[in-house]
Amino acid sequence: MSLLELRHLSKTYPGANGAVVQAVSDVSLTIAPGEVLGVVGESGCGKSTLGRSLLRLIEPTAGEVLFEGRDLVGLGKRDMKSVRRDLQIIFQDPFGSLNPRHTVGGIIGEPLEVHRVGTRAERRARVTELLKLVGLPEDAANRYPHEFSGGQRQRIAIARALALEPKLLVADEAVSALDVSIQSQIINLIADLQKRLNLSIMFISHDLSVIRHVSDRIAVMYLGRIVEIGPAEEIMTAPKHPYTQALLSAIPRPGAARGGRIVLEGELPDPANPPAGCAFHTRCPKVMDICHRQRPLLARPANVEPGSESEVACHLYEAA
Ligand code: SF4
Numbered sequence: 001m002s003l004l005e006l007r008h009l010s011k012t013y014p015g016a017n018g019a020v021v022q023a024v025s026d027v028s029l030t031i032a033p034g035e036v037l038g039v040v041g042e043s044g045c046g047k048s049t050l051g052r053s054l055l056r057l058i059e060p061t062a063g064e065v066l067f068e069g070r071d072l073v074g075l076g077k078r079d080m081k082s083v084r085r086d087l088q089i090i091f092q093d094p095f096g097s098l099n100p101r102h103t104v105g106g107i108i109g110e111p112l113e114v115h116r117v118g119t120r121a122e123r124r125a126r127v128t129e130l131l132k133l134v135g136l137p138e139d140a141a142n143r144y145p146h147e148f149s150g151g152q153r154q155r156i157a158i159a160r161a162l163a164l165e166p167k168l169l170v171a172d173e174a175v176s177a178l179d180v181s182i183q184s185q186i187i188n189l190i191a192d193l194q195k196r197l198n199l200s201i202m203f204i205s206h207d208l209s210v211i212r213h214v215s216d217r218i219a220v221m222y223l224g225r226i227v228e229i230g231p232a233e234e235i236m237t238a239p240k241h242p243y244t245q246a247l248l249s250a251i252p253r254p255g256a257a258r259g260g261r262i263v264l265e266g267e268l269p270d271p272a273n274p275p276a277g278c279a280f281h282t283r284c285p286k287v288m289d290i291c292h293r294q295r296p297l298l299a300r301p302a303n304v305e306p307g308s309e310s311e312v313a314c315h316l317y318e319a320a
């Protein structure tokens with residue numbers, strides 16, 4: 001059974017001049033226990049809105065968020081508080097998300113206090129355990145966030161997110177603010193913790209090279225919709241959607257032919273005024289007539305290699 005199942009999740013915002021911005025459109029997906037789902041797409045494609053909607057930090061406009069079979073949409077404050085123990089998020093900015101006036105021990109122990117877990121001594125012991133888990137020294141508990149580097153601060157944020165032993169973690173651009181060398185340390189830490197704790201993770205990033213190693217499956221988003229979803233291995237070796245192919249071509253890979261980069265023309269269209277038909281048609285190198293008129297549905301294609309498990313929304317493929 002899925003730990004998390006999103007059914008037809010949508011989120012709209014009021015835009016300028018009475019326009020409606022469709023940030024997330026009809027997204028359905030599942031995450032199994034212990035599974036890592038990477039979500040990738042350009043900034044503004046709706047992936048952060050998706051991650052926040054499933055924790056109800058943002059209220060979805062339509063659709064269901066089933067967590068262990070129970071719809072979180074419409075859940076009262078009290079029920080939601082108990083569910084929050086199981087659902088945690090880490091953000092991009094380790095500077096902004098840690099209260100500068102609190103000690104690191106206070107920050108990591110705060111969720112334990114809010115949820116009244118254990119005695120004071122037990123909470124303190126748990127903080128020590130969490131610091132060790134994320135590779136920080138024990139005396140970090142008595143220091144303040146500004147005394148730590150960006151990577152260390154992200155370790156603090158991870159320790160706090162794990163304090164209540166969540167089942168699902170949303171990592172929203174969790175390494176994007178860090179130097180590349182530090183990025184891989186934090187990615188490795190998250191991957192290691194994922195295995196040890198059998199966490200489910202939604203790993204959101206604009207950078208395919210960040211999520212490729214940690215993800216079991218990858219969902220590619222464009223203008224609020226999933227355009228391709230499948231096993232990470234298949235997405236990385238046999239991408240089907242022209243947008244996924246373009247994202248992939250931008251990653252330097254050992255052994256890959258040089259000059260294979262697909263450069264997308266134009267900017268991401270205005271989400272308040274998405275192109276008709278396939279929303280990608282204004283930038284797609286393989287655009288056809290039908291793409292201007294008809295929106296392709298996400299489906300498992302028939303005319304691809306046998307054993308393919310991906311689903312793709314593109315008229316180049318016939319639905320199975
Ligand atoms: Fe390109 Fe058409 Fe496929 Fe959209 S449906 S990705 S425009 S080929």
Ligand code: MG
Nearest residue numbers: 044047048173
């Ligand atoms: Mg974002």
